[in-house]
Ligand code: FES
């Protein structure tokens with residue numbers, strides 16, 4: 002059993018958007034802050050009680066609120082953030098749909114919202130409207146009133162199925 | 165090339181959907197330290213903070229004063245009373261726990277109706293808790309009331325919290341000569357002016373980076389922002405402050421919180437004859453920046469309370485009162501939602517009392533098109549539009565919703581007129597780069613509303629160039645002469661008019677340069693779609709050739725235009741909703757929401773509709789979910805996004821938006837504001853619907869399940 006003292010730092014490895022990173026963290030440090038320190042500032046902090054989902058990333062294939070994971074718990078995991086979605090400068094269909102449908106205003110919830118949508122569509126490629134609403138209920142947006150986000154997810158689901 | 169009026173998708177989006185935005189907490193300076201604030205746990209107390217290294221108190225920031233940072237006496241739970249500086253946020257919050265504070269409790273008052281009596285002073289430095297008392301009167305309301313049918317009651321428009329997903333924040337660095345500030349704010353220029361005044365020092369640059377929403381909560385300069393700026397000057401180290409959500413909720417963004425005790429007179433056929441009442445607005449503690457802001461909103465509530473109706477006999481006494489609570493500030497609508505709420509709720513009660521159709525009763529009372537522009541009994545000029553037409557248009561939608569309504573489902577409707585596009589002025593700068601790019605800079609400060617796209621449309625259309633050739637910038641006090649900011653639904657109209665005038669002036673200068681280049685008189689130059697032609701000789705030049713000629717010949721193509729404004733312009737509309745009310749389960753669901761607005765010329769229907777969706781959702785949330793609950797000890801009970809019932813995608817209804825362009829504004833854009841309209845009207849729409857279902861009057865919101 003490995004024991005880490007209070008002020009001790011520990012080395013962790015993360016694979017973020019396909020690339021390997023190694024960093025030293027205190028055990029108490031949250032994954033969201035480590036991701037941000039590593040330059041993935043798309044991952045936002047909107048609350049301190051795990052409600053808003055602005056920090057959502059896909060970790061080992063699951064959507065997680067990275068403010069609610071200790072960085073050391075994430076040691077060895079694969080993480081996808083919105084920075085990793087577009088390929089060769091081409092927007093991912095979900096990103097494109099968010100743009101087309103005007104599904105963002107201030108953009109602060111947007112990276113988390115897109116990652117949650119990404120995960121939702123990978124679980125359920127043809128969600129009904131109610132399934133989309135339920136599927137995004139962990140992600141708060143103060144600007145859009147949600148309808149355009151729901152429309153964007155619908156459009157993205159159509160496009161992705163076409164592929 | 166026609167852009168204005170088209171649903172152009174936003175030029176802001178590509179960065180933001182790729183995670184390349186840059187909000188204040190994304191910005192890092194070498195050697196930056198983190199600041200955290202200790203906050204009062206008492207609503208009113210004498211305080212003594214034990215000072216040690218790295219602990220800064222009110223005496224370091226505002227010696228001998230209690231604002232922005234309390235040094236001797238604290239007046240609300242959540243007020244900053246000390247600051248710590250540490251290498252990162254984890255250590256800063258550790259350090260906060262080491263601060264020793266002695267409190268000596270003082271009597272406090274939380275209810276503004278109590279505070280008015282002045283028995284307990286909110287702050288020892290106040291002569292009275294009453295910030296102002298004003299009377300608005302017209303005609304002979306008491307006499308008319310005595311001759312009318314009447315109805316009375318007290319309506320509460322509760323305290324809610326703006327809660328943008330990005331909290332406030334600031335990063336400040338003094339380089340020995342200049343203070344450099346990055347802040348999550350609604351206006352870099354306004355914050356600069358505030359900091360200049362507070363610090364007594366002018367060499368300040370403020371940058372508004374990407375901002376994650378505000379809804380009024382980031383207009384003022386907050387106590388913490390003054391404090392961080394001051395400490396940055398003192399210490400010469402880059403300092404960053406970003407609060408946690410809990411801190412944010414217990415210290416900022418509180419809005420609304422007004423009550424209206426009324427008596428209304430009406431005739432048997434639904435004509436409203438007189439309105440008498442008292443408005444009390446709760447300002448919270450005496451923080452001047454907030455009080456200046458919110459007291460203006462209390463006036464807006466008072467002066468707009470007559471709505472779109474011809475009520476000539478009215479008497480309103482209004483109070484703005486301090487209490488030992490978080491100082492209130494603007495929240496989307498800034499006083500107008502309360503006015504609309506009060507009058508539209510009253511109209512609904514009268515309609516139910518008389519068993520009258522909600523559209524018929526409004527038709528009976530609204531200002532007629534031939535009476536426009538109309539000056540209300542309280543001196544507000546409604547500039548243009550056709551209220552009768554929009555009500556008639558609403559009828560088809562209303563009847564449709566009515567016919568769809570099943571068991572335990574009801575339709576609610578409300579109308580609004582509101583004031584937007586406040587002055588005093590706004591600035592735009594438009595210039596051509598030598599490579600042909602057109603740079604447009606606004607003095608306003610968009611933070612989600614998409615005005616940059618609107619500006620690009622305006623500039624591209626005026627200059628007749630592809631929109632891709634226009635770059636829009638804002639939020640840096642160094643790149644434009646000055647600015648006001650983004651609030652009061654003013655940006656596209658006032659900022660856009662400045663932009664339009666600046667673009668026209670640039671076009672004029674380009675034509676002048678082209679005339680020189682093509683050896684013609686200015687009148688002989690024909691300009692169309694990026695091409696200048698000498699009508700006489702037939703010779704022509706492209707816009708980039710003319711720009712390059714201008715640079716070579718010492719002609720500046722850099723235009724700054726200051727657009728002054730004296731009067732607001734008044735959009736209006738009718739909104740309605742189909743709501744289901746399950747009395748057993750205590751559940752209310754907004755199923756459909758239909759909005760019809762006249763916001764003058766619509767520059768971009770896509771972004772305008774987005775504003776309606778977002779505003780409507782916030783207004784619905786006020787009707788059904790949100791409330792800042794403050795316990796008898798002055799603590800906010802629901803200080804996080806779990807306990808504070810923030811709506812999710814599940815609660816959001818299906819919205820339909822329609823607009824007419826009947827009442828244009830007098831501004832060059834012809835537009836009126838839309839940013840706040842949704843939030844102004846949707847609260848009474850929903851409450852009216854539920855009231856219609858329940859068959860009993862509703863006086864207090866949010867409507868709680870156990871009230872059903
Ligand atoms: S920051 Fe709000 S859920 Fe993670």
Ligand code: FES
Pocket residue numbers: 104105106107108109110111141142143144145329376377612
């Ligand atoms: S776009 Fe601003 S919070 Fe969602």
